[in-house]
Amino acid sequence: MxxxxxxxxxxxxxxxxxxxxxxxxxxxxxxxxxxxxxxxxxxxxxxxxxxxxxxxxxxxxxxxxxxxxxxxxxxxxxxxxxxxxxxxxxxxxxxxxxxxxxxxxxxxxxxxxxxxxxxxxxxxxxxxxxxxxxxxxxxxxxxxxxxxxxxxxxxxxxxxxxxxxxxxxxxxxxxxxxxxxxxxxxxxxxxxxxxxxxxxxxxxxxxxxxxxxxxxxxxxxxxxxxxxxxxxxxxxxxxxxxxxxxxxxxxxxxxxxxxxxxxxITEVDLNTWLTEQGLLRLTGTHDHENDARAIASDSAAFALDPGRIYLHTRERFSRGGVTPTEVPGLLDRIRKGLMSLTFEGRPVIRTVHEREILYPGPMAGIAPELVAEPHPGFSLTAKFDSRSLFGFHGRHxxxxxxxxxxxxxxxxxxxxxxxxxxxxxxxxxxxxxx
Incomplete structure (x- = not known):
């Protein structure tokens, strides 16, 4: 050739x-x-x-x-x-x-x-x-x-x-x-x-x-x-x-x-939502919006941008306290809660994907337990600086x-x-x- x-x-x-x-x-x-x-x-x-x-x-x-x-x-x-x-x-x-x-x-x-x-x-x-x-x-x-x-x-x-x-x-x-x-x-x-x-x-x-x-x-x-x-x-x-x-x-x-x-349509902060549900508690030590060191030890879950939800388990996180027996109930609670979330009468979440189904592979161990997929127009965020649940922050x-x-x-x-x-x-x- x-x-x-x-x-x-x-x-x-x-x-x-x-x-x-x-x-x-x-x-x-x-x-x-x-x-x-x-x-x-x-x-x-x-x-x-x-x-x-x-x-x-x-x-x-x-x-x-x-x-x-x-x-x-x-x-x-x-x-x-x-x-x-x-x-x-x-x-x-x-x-x-x-x-x-x-x-x-x-x-x-x-x-x-x-x-x-x-x-x-x-x-x-x-x-x-x-x-x-x-x-x-x-x-x-x-x-x-x-x-x-x-x-x-x-x-x-x-x-x-x-x-x-x-x-x-x-x-x-x-x-x-x-x-x-x-x-x-x-x-x-x-x-x-x-x-x-x-x-x-x-x-x-x-x-x-x-x-x-x-x-x-x-x-x-x-x-x-x-x-x-x-x-x-x-x-x-x-x-x-x-x-x-x-x-x-x-x-x-x-x-x-x-x-x-x-x-x-609007941004939706999932860490604010988890806090409102009593599943996440943030301390006053955060230095910026992505400072996850603010996650308190008694938190059951937290999110990372855009819709990644992690359970705060003992086996995965150094300060985690969630036990294996608590996992199924937490996953079900979070999934149902997100699917019922609305903004001005409109559903926010199209579906909530489970790790075992979405990510069946060798890196599943570092994957989030749940991934929330929004309806088009909703931007899922996950900040650690106590934002409101809904709002605009400069993007359209x-x-x-x-x-x-x-x-x-x-x-x-x-x-x-x-x-x-x-x-x-x-x-x-x-x-x-x-």
Whole structure:
């Protein structure tokens, strides 16, 4: 096989993009380049892994496995001895990634802005990690990449902390990161010395969180400014598609989101709910909203973002007091209570998943006992700083598990994110079980 005949797979990540919204934009003429894939028979919706968060789902893509195998259940993880809550970064991934498996077979990958790959691990190829990546030097492999990226002004992430209350600043930040992705694409693609190319645009997720109504309603006051940004985003998608189309055969294109999105009805703090139920008591020692050291020893349960509920058992947590005989009754009580929770007459929770059913695998021991899946529009949080049960805290859009964008030039129809990673392995003829 000659150099130009090597099979190549290009993956375009469109973080947070719902298929229904994508097609609405295309019908309105806002995104003509996206329409090249979104309006075809090969585009369809799929479902996210639960919880419907970026690290859970992009890691499921990156491993071809679910959380019960890769061990990432949310943005954070808790130390059962110290109760310290830390970011669940790439060091938390407990099974081999697609990139590692391809490297072991001598195949080259180039990856730009894939979430939950920080700190960057060695591979055959090049990688620029995505969210959460606090600094560039540990976000790239090989390390020399940080030099040209720094010189080019590469920005890892938009400053949403400052931008959430300032639409102009947020859009300026997002234009900067979009330009950074463009710069990286032009650095890593042209030599075609790769078998797998992954290019993820996370800007839509950031914009949706703070301005989703402006992107779904063209009459919204902020719609013109937000739509102008989406046109720039679409232009970059067009460049990527043109580069893909210029590749020699054999080749394949996959485009996917990690979860859907919809307009926020209200945030719902599950630790406040557990406190009201007498199942959680917080001490006055917390330093910030994610300080789980505030969990008192007589607490029966607590939650971590977004809907992960853990029983405070003796066998798992150093200060836990729940005994095995108490577990079934607590699970039943929490499940029934959540299913009866309403906001302005509307049910909040679609279903409550049990660990044994949702996560039947080797990492079940570190999984939450229950995962609450909300009805679309409700954002489940779990803070440790005594918030109200319902409220708004600067966001107007929320993830949802359904309506997740997917496109495959070969016409595959995956059911959820882990299946998309398996498509990559299948393309490169990895055995089903190895």
């Amino acid at each position: 000659t150099y130009n005949q090597r099979p190549r797979l290009a993956v375009l990540g469109l973080d947070g993009l719902p298929l229904s919204l994508a097609r609405d934009w295309c019908r309105r003429g806002l995104t003509p380049n996206l329409a090249r894939i979104a309006m075809t028979d090969e585009a369809r919706s799929m479902r996210s892994e639960l919880p419907e968060l970026s690290p859970v789902n992009w890691t499921s893509f990156a491993t071809g496995a679910g959380p019960e195998e890769h061990g990432v259940f949310g943005f954070t993880r808790i130390d059962p001895h110290t109760y310290e809550v830390a970011i669940a970064d790439s060091s938390a991934v407990r099974c081999p990634t697609i990139l590692q498996r391809l490297s072991a077979q001598g195949l080259t990958s180039k990856v730009i802005n894939l979430p939950n790959t920080y700190p960057a691990h060695p591979l055959k190829g090049m990688l620029i990690a995505g969210f959460v990546a606090p600094e560039l030097s540990r976000a790239v492999y090989p390390p020399f990449l940080s030099g040209p990226l720094t010189q080019a002004g590469y920005q890892l992430e938009a400053d949403t902390a400052r931008g959430k209350d300032d639409p102009d600043l947020l859009l300026t930040e997002l234009r900067t990161t979009l330009h950074s992705r463009h710069t990286a694409l032009n650095m890593l693609w042209p030599d075609l010395a790769w078998d797998l190319f992954v290019f993820v645009l996370t800007e839509t997720d950031r914009l949706f969180h703070f301005h989703y109504p402006a992107l779904s309603d063209p009459t919204h006051p902020l719609a013109p400014a937000c739509e102008n940004f989406i046109r720039k985003w679409d232009a970059l998608i067009g460049e990527f598609l043109n580069m893909y189309e210029a590749l020699p055969d054999p080749k394949r294109l996959i485009a996917l989101a990690d979860h859907g999105f919809t307009e926020l 859009g929320v993830h949802c598990a359904d309506d997740v964008f997917f496109y495959d030039s070969n016409g595959a129809a995956p059911r959820r994110l882990r299946d998309t990673g398996r498509l990559v392995l299948d393309f490169f003829d990895f055995p089903k079980q190895d």
